[in-house]
Amino acid sequence: MWNNVEFSFEAVWKVLLVGLVLGAGLPLIFALGIRSLAWGSGGDAEVHTAGTTGTRANPFGTVLGWFLFLVVLAGIALGITFIVASGFGKQLSFEHIFPTIVDKH
Amino acid sequence: MTESTVILILVIVTALGFDFTNGFHDTANAMATSIATGALRPKVAVALSGALNLVGAFLSVEVALTVTNAVVNLQTSNGTPKESLTADGGVALLLIILAGLVGGIVWNLLTWLLGLPSSSSHALFGGLIGATIAGLGWSGVNWNGNGTKLDGVVGKVILPAVLSPVVAGVVAAVGTWLIYRAVVGVAERYTNNGFRWGQIGSASLVSLAHGTNDAQKTMGVITLALLASGHWTSTSSIPFWVKVCCAVAIAAGTYLGGWRIIRTLGKGLVEISPPQGMAAESASAAVILASSHLGFALSTTHVATGSILGSGVGRPGAQVRWRVAGRMVSAWLITLPAAAVVGAIMWYLGDLIGGVAGAIVIFLLLLAAAGYMYLRSRRTPVSHENVNDEWDEVAPPEKVPAGAAG
Numbered sequence: 201m202w203n204n205v206e207f208s209f210e211a212v213w214k215v216l217l218v219g220l221v222l223g224a225g226l227p228l229i230f231a232l233g234i235r236s237l238a239w240g241s242g243g244d245a246e247v248h249t250a251g252t253t254g255t256r257a258n259p260f261g262t263v264l265g266w267f268l269f270l271v272v273l274a275g276i277a278l279g280i281t282f283i284v285a286s287g288f289g290k291q292l293s294f295e296h297i298f299p300t301i302v303d304k305h
Numbered sequence: 306m307t308e309s310t311v312i313l314i315l316v317i318v319t320a321l322g323f324d325f326t327n328g329f330h331d332t333a334n335a336m337a338t339s340i341a342t343g344a345l346r347p348k349v350a351v352a353l354s355g356a357l358n359l360v361g362a363f364l365s366v367e368v369a370l371t372v373t374n375a376v377v378n379l380q381t382s383n384g385t386p387k388e389s390l391t392a393d394g395g396v397a398l399l400l401i402i403l404a405g406l407v408g409g410i411v412w413n414l415l416t417w418l419l420g421l422p423s424s425s426s427h428a429l430f431g432g433l434i435g436a437t438i439a440g441l442g443w444s445g446v447n448w449n450g451n452g453t454k455l456d457g458v459v460g461k462v463i464l465p466a467v468l469s470p471v472v473a474g475v476v477a478a479v480g481t482w483l484i485y486r487a488v489v490g491v492a493e494r495y496t497n498n499g500f501r502w503g504q505i506g507s508a509s510l511v512s513l514a515h516g517t518n519d520a521q522k523t524m525g526v527i528t529l530a531l532l533a534s535g536h537w538t539s540t541s542s543i544p545f546w547v548k549v550c551c552a553v554a555i556a557a558g559t560y561l562g563g564w565r566i567i568r569t570l571g572k573g574l575v576e577i578s579p580p581q582g583m584a585a586e587s588a589s590a591a592v593i594l595a596s597s598h599l600g601f602a603l604s605t606t607h608v609a610t611g612s613i614l615g616s617g618v619g620r621p622g623a624q625v626r627w628r629v630a631g632r633m634v635s636a637w638l639i640t641l642p643a644a645a646v647v648g649a650i651m652w653y654l655g656d657l658i659g660g661v662a663g664a665i666v667i668f669l670l671l672l673a674a675a676g677y678m679y680l681r682s683r684r685t686p687v688s689h690e691n692v693n694d695e696w697d698e699v700a701p702p703e704k705v706p707a708g709a710a711g
Contacts, residue, residue, distance in 0.1 A: 203452040204460035208468060211455065211601040215592060216472045223591025224480035227503065227584050231487035234499040238491040245495045272503075279510055279594055284364050 226275045233268030236261045309394025309534045312664040316399050316530045319406045319668065321554045324523040326413040327425040328358065328558020331519065333567040334422070334589065334609035335511040338582035340692060341571030344501035345508075347562070347689035353505075354512040355560030361516020362552030370540055372525035375461040375602065376430045377437040378445050379529070384540035386533040395533030400655050401436045402530055403664055407671045408432025408648030412640060414678045420565035420573075420687070421636040424604035429522060430462055431644030438645070439652035461602045466637060469603040470611030473592045477612040480584035481619030488580070500579035507586035512559075514593045515605050520555045524548060564687040570610065572696045573629045575617030584619065585612040607637065626696075 238245035240261030248255070278299060285301050293302045335357075336350040345353065370384035379398060380386055390398040409425070409432035416423040437445040450456025455464075488496045527547050531537035537544060571577065577585070589605070589612045596603050610633060617625040651670070655663035 204449060204455060204457065204464060207455040207460060208464040208601070211596075211599045212468050212472060214599055215469075215595045215601060216475065218595035218598075219472060219476040219588060219592045220479060221591075222595070223476040223588040224483060224584070226591075227480045227507075227587045228483040228487060230499075230503050230583070231484040231496075231580070234496055235488050235491055237499070238488075238495050245492055247490050247492055276506060276510060279590065280513070282594055282598070 222275060222279070226272050229268050229275075230272045233265045233272065236265035236268060240265055307394055308661050309396050309399065311661045312396060312399045312403065313530055313534045313536065315664050315668050316403045316406070317527055317550075319403055319410070319671065320523050320527045320530070321550055322671075323406050323410050323413070323429065324520065324551050324554040325558040325561075326410055326417070327429075327519050327523070328355075328555040329561045329563035330413050330417055330422070330425050330558075330566060331515055331605055332559045332562050333570040334605045335508045335515060335586070336562075337567045337570035337609070338577050338585050338613065339501075339504050339508045340567055341577045342497075342501065342504065342579045342582045343693075344504045344579060344582065347564075347567075347692055350508075351560050351562040351689075353509065355556045357509055357512035358516035358520070358559045359552050359556035361513040361518075362520035362555055363548065364513075364517050370525050370528055370543070372522050373433060373529060374447065375456065376447055376458050377433050378441075378447055379437065384529075384532070386529060391533050391535075394535065395530075396660070397440070398533040399530055400664060401440045401652060402433070402526060402533075404436035404439070404651035404655055404667060405429070405433035405648045406526070407651045407667055408435055408644040408646075410671060411647045411674050412644040414675055416636055416640070417563055417565055418678050418682050419636075420569040421633055422566045422570050422606050422610055423633075423636045423640045424466070424606040425519065426522065426602075426604045427462065427466065427637070427640040428644045429526075430458075431641035432648035434458065434641070435645030435648030435650075436652040439649040440656070455601065462641065465596075465601060465603040466607055469592065469596065469601075470607045470614075473588050473608040473611035474615030474618070476592060477585045477588035477615030478619035480588055481581050481616045482621075484580045484584055485620060497579045500583045503583040504579055504586060507583055507590050510590040511586055511593065511605070511609070514590060514597070516552070516555065518593070518597060518605065520551045523551045523554070527551070562689065564689060564692045565682070568687050568692045568694075569629065569633075570613060572693060573626060574610070574613050575623060575625050577613070577616065578620070581616035581620055581623070585609075585616040588612040588615065 240258055242255040242257040246255060293300050332351055332354055336354045339345045340347050340350050371380060373379050379390065386398050409428040412428040413425055434446055447457045449459050455461065524543050524547055528537060528543050589609050592608050593605055614625060614630055617623045651667045655667045658666050
C-alpha cells in the first residue's frame with residue numbers, strides 16, 4: 201500500500217510539472233498571440249475610450265501574433281506525435297533537446 | 306456450436322456494448338466546454354469527437370492484452386489466461402468477464418441517466434473486481450501489486466482517482482488565470498473568437514487521446530475472452546477485426562453523444578467562457594498525455610472534471626456550483642463498489658443457473674435494465690437541442706416579508 205502511495209507521488213509531481221508547462225504554458229502563449237494580433241490590428245480590437253478611434257494598426261504585432269501561434273501549433277504537433285509514437289511502441293526522447301522518436305525500453 | 310462459443314459471442318457483444326457506453330459517457334470530457342461556449346455546434350462537436358476517437362483507437366496498436374492484470378488475477382503476466390480457468394473451453398473465465406461487463410454497463414447507464422460524469426474505467430474495473438471476488442474469492446483481486454511498481458487496485462485505480470483531478474484542476478486554474486492576465490485590454494469579442502479556435506484544437510487532442518486510451522481496454526478484454534476459449538493464441542497481437550469493432554463501437558457511442566452528461570459538465574459546474582474552455586481542455590490534454598507517458602493510469606473523466614472546476618477557480622469572479630461538484634465526487638466514490646456489487650450478483654446468478662442458460666439470463670437482465678433506463682430517460686430528454694439551456698430555472702421572485710430582508 202505505502203509503496204503505491206510513494207510511487208504515485210513520484211509520478212504525480214512530474215505530471216504536474218509537464219501539465220503546467222504544456223497545459224498552462226501553451227495556452228498562455230496562445231493568449232499572448234491573440235493579444236499581439238489585437239495590437240497588430242489596432243482600432244476596435246483593443247479596449248479604448250468611447251468616441252476615439254483607438255490605437256493605430258501595427259504590423260509588428262500581427263507578425264509576432266502569428267509567430268506565437270506557430271509555437272503553439274508546434275506544441276500540439278508534438279502532442280500528436282507523442283500519441284502516435286506510443287501507439288507504435290516508440291517514444292519521444294528529449295535527450296538531445298530536440299524531440300526524437302526512439303524505441304521504447 | 307459448443308457451450309463456450311455461445312457464451313463467447315455473448316461476451317463479445319456485451320464488451321462492444323460496454324465500449325459503446327464508454328463512448329457516449331465520455332463525449333463530454335472532450336466536447337462539453339466547446340458545446341457550452343458555442344465554439345462548435347453540438348452536432349458538429351460530437352461528429353468531430355467521434356471521428357477522432359475512431360482514428361485514436363487505431364493508433365493504439367500497443368498490445369493491451371494485460372489490461373485486466375491491473376486489478377484482477379485472471380491472466381498470467383504475459384497475457385495468457387490462468388490455466389485453472391480455461392477448462393471446458395474457458396467457460397469459468399468467460400462467465401467472470403461477462404458478469405463484470407454487465408456490472409460496468411449497468412453502472413454507466415445509471416450514471417448517464419442521472420447526468421453524472423462517472424469514470425467508465427472505474428465501472429469496468431469495478432464490474433470485473435466484483436465478478437472475480439464472486440468467482441474466485443478475495444485473493445483473485447490484485448489489491449496492491451507486488452510493491453515494485455504502481456500496480457493493483459490501489460495503485461492503478463484509487464490513488465490516480467484521488468490525485469488526477471487535483472493535478473488537472475491546478476493546471477487549469479493556473480492556465481485560466483494566466484490567460485485572463487494576458488488579454489487584459491483586448492476587446493472581449495476579439496478574444497472570444499480567437500479562444501474558440503484554441504478550444505477546438507485542444508478538445509480535439511483530448512478526443513484523440515481518449516480513443517487511444519479507452520478503446521484499448523475493450524480490445525484487451527475481448528482478446529482475453531478469445532484466448533480463454535481457444536479462438537486466438539497470440540499474446541503479442543490483437544485480431545484485426547477486434548480492433549475494427551472496438552474502434553467503431555466507441556466512435557459510434559461518442560457520436561451519439563451523452564447529452565445529459567455534456568449538459569452537467571458544460572453548464573452545471575461553471576458558466577464557461579471561451580478562455581476558460583481552452584484552459585480546461587489544454588490542461589486535460591496535457592495531463593492525460595503526460596500521465597500515460599509515465600504509466601500513471603487515470604480516468605479521462607476525472608481529469609476533465611478537475612480541469613473544468615479549476616477553470617472556474619482560476620477566473621476572477623467566476624462562480625462554481627460546488628453542490629453539483631459534490632454530487633459528482635460522491636458518484637466517483639461509489640462507482641467502483643457499485644459496479645462491483647452488480648458484477649458479483651450477476652456472477653452468482655449466472656453460476657447458480659449454470660452453463661449457457663446462466664449466461665443468457667444475465668445477458669437478458671442487462672437488456673432489460675438498459676431498456677428500462679432508456680425509457681426513464683425519455684421522461685426528461687436531453688438532446689443536442691436543449692443541452693445548452695440555462696442550468697438554473699428562472700426562479701419566481703421570492704416573497705420576502707417586509708423587514709425580513711438582510
